[in-house]
Amino acid sequence: MAQPTTSTLSGGTRTENLASWAANLKFSDLPEDVIQKTKDFFVDWLGCTIAGRHHPAVSAIARFASQMGPSSGKSELVNGALNFTTSPAFASLVNGASSHVVEQDDLHNRSIMHPATVIYPAALAVAQDVGATGEEFIAACVVGYEVGCRVGEFLGKSHYERFHSTATGGVIGVAAATAHLLKLDAAQTLSAIGTAGTQAAGLWQFLMDATHSKQVHTGKACFDGIFAAYTARDGLLGTKDILEGPRAMGVALVPGTTNPEAIDQNLGTDYEVLRSSFKWHASCRHTHPSADALLKLMDKNGVAFDDIESVTSRTYQAAINVLGMTGRGETVHQSKFSMGFVLAVVAKKGQAMITDFTEDDLEDSSLREFQQRVRMELDPEIDQAFPEKWQGTVIVTTKSGESFTESVEFAKGDPELPLTRDEIERKARTLAAYGGFTDTSKVNQLIERAWNLEKEKNVNGFVF
């Protein structure tokens, strides 16, 4: 049953419509599948967060949090080994950085964003700060997904060519989720969105040298979005049309065309969280369609790793742009952005899970040689459908001279092929173990609690 609205804006801009919707959404408005999917991605996010905790960027950011932040606070780090609590801005900074390390967090297809890694850390930390219930936390996450992903869709493909949309759309999603938990009205929520958008940043340059900006982008999107909402509550006015205004994001950050209707069409009937995909393979999401197609091809035709002479991966332009930047892949993280290396891993191991990318694998000459025999090729039809659909085709030539072709319309984990709850749990346990957290009963207990999140009086204690 819809609740009475508390405030709406009538200036007639799309951004105002979005802010009004975000301010007024109630848990009781949410369809059951939206609630369930929001919990699915929360469990998925928890595993990612603990898996990434040992990354040097996360350690440096955690040190910053302990030096610059308070000595204790209401918000928790998922990584219990750090043994401190802090303010929501810093807890989300650390958790947001950690959850994007292992490239296993979700991917929202149309916006080309990873919403979980920014929305959950921010919403969790703020929910702990304000003492929100499980229901309120879920509603805030839905708001964060909706606003962040719609902004990402608005900014579109050409924006993604230059900017890490997870950060630039994400900071606005974080601001909206935080505003919701702070119970800001529509005008304040609009201010929060404006202040978030004028902080939007995050460039792909780091892919060139395998440096740590990806974690900076997600952690800072959390911090900056929280800044935007708390200051909006306290009277700081954000600009009103940060998306479509004449000096706004659509002009300054988008070299091509924007998708204005994405901002507010079908609000409350479409839910963006239902359009997000799980990552099954532990590699850049752009490699997944080809990886799935290759696995399918090998299985169907009885082709083995050693049989393969060459692979052509037919894909969309954005994949070529991103994956073409990392070269051979000198680090474990970078190797997950090499189409050649990822296809070598799936061909040899039959999977590309988190434990399938190691320092030893980087030195494996059979993988490195296979990698050299993979090339990417632009497929105009696939490109046309992207990012609505993330499709892939592979053409394999065998050493005996045979040729096979296989395509996938959806990758495993796509909304059309979602993970089951068993698979989500298995993945989360594997990620926790990868992060060095071996108390399986604690993991199971936290997962069980997450499945019943709407019944929780608070969201404290999600600490591994």
Next chain:
Amino acid sequence: MAQPTTSTLSGGTRTENLASWAANLKFSDLPEDVIQKTKDFFVDWLGCTIAGRHHPAVSAIARFASQMGPSSGKSELVNGALNFTTSPAFASLVNGASSHVVEQDDLHNRSIMHPATVIYPAALAVAQDVGATGEEFIAACVVGYEVGCRVGEFLGKSHYERFHSTATGGVIGVAAATAHLLKLDAAQTLSAIGTAGTQAAGLWQFLMDATHSKQVHTGKACFDGIFAAYTARDGLLGTKDILEGPRAMGVALVPGTTNPEAIDQNLGTDYEVLRSSFKWHASCRHTHPSADALLKLMDKNGVAFDDIESVTSRTYQAAINVLGMTGRGETVHQSKFSMGFVLAVVAKKGQAMITDFTEDDLEDSSLREFQQRVRMELDPEIDQAFPEKWQGTVIVTTKSGESFTESVEFAKGDPELPLTRDEIERKARTLAAYGGFTDTSKVNQLIERAWNLEKEKNVNGFVF
């Protein structure tokens, strides 16, 4: 006498050259005029900071600092009335927001940036955190000016059309100044620059609705640059070529052409701090050349406010872009961005000091009518020389039908027409009084201390 260098980078990029220079600069390398000018702008900045302290954005940001930051720390807020100390990231966040409120902080002509409002708050807060001496503080400020302004020059005029360069170049200057105080080596300084640049943000959209993003941009540039340097010290790797790389700022944030040579030419012989201008009028710096030309014209030709029928201000395109965005000016802050209103104020009052823009002035029909009779016109020669030179020409038609023309090559406060120390002190005292700080002897004492800053064992206590 030059000191032996401690570390240099040899990858051959301009950004590496800049990072190496920044890491190795010593106070003893600095020419006397550079030291003196750095102190001049510090005194000027102190006045601006206390003057802006009551702005609602500053109050909201200070509340964020007290909620999200530690309950005490080594770094001080210039606004002593707030009565708390905090970590350097938060102290600079608040001070940086406050010093950009009244539009009286300095302007570096070539880069179209306001360096003081980001460099001093960050360097002061970090110097207090690490216990730096006055000499070390001055050297760090010189580094901050040099790196920030060179990045601003690199990004150039077309960047400024879309982005608030004070924030986007400023965050990198802050990172470099902070890195210098933390005694980072050249490689770590390069990391800090990379992490700062991937956070660079700040859009002009707020000018459209008189909202508070300008203070967000400067405060956050401080916070984010400090984040970049402290995390670089602790092992977070920033990308190496954030300026000229294929997915870096020069590509993503610059619609036109960049000025690559600005990054590293004449390092150690040219000093950017010598190229910065004081603001004498309390209005947007783009109005100053026309304001000075109008005052000169009225004085020379005996023209009075009531005599003037119309004014044509011939100026450069960037002025038209920025000043054309605020309309009539509904708030005191916005009125300082209206060429018509500013020229009305100087014509009527003979000056446009901080106390000349009030709520009452907004209602003054004689000012509002004059404002309507001012128009801006693009002058191709003036535009060509910008931003090397900020020139202005005004053409006045009187009610009796006479016409006069006057030009200025330099505005008062330009490097070629700097303020005297007496004028700097007078301006600082006026600003402090405007900010409600009436203890003149304390102001004089802090100014006196600043004039002798290189003899100070620490930089604590600059609190009004």
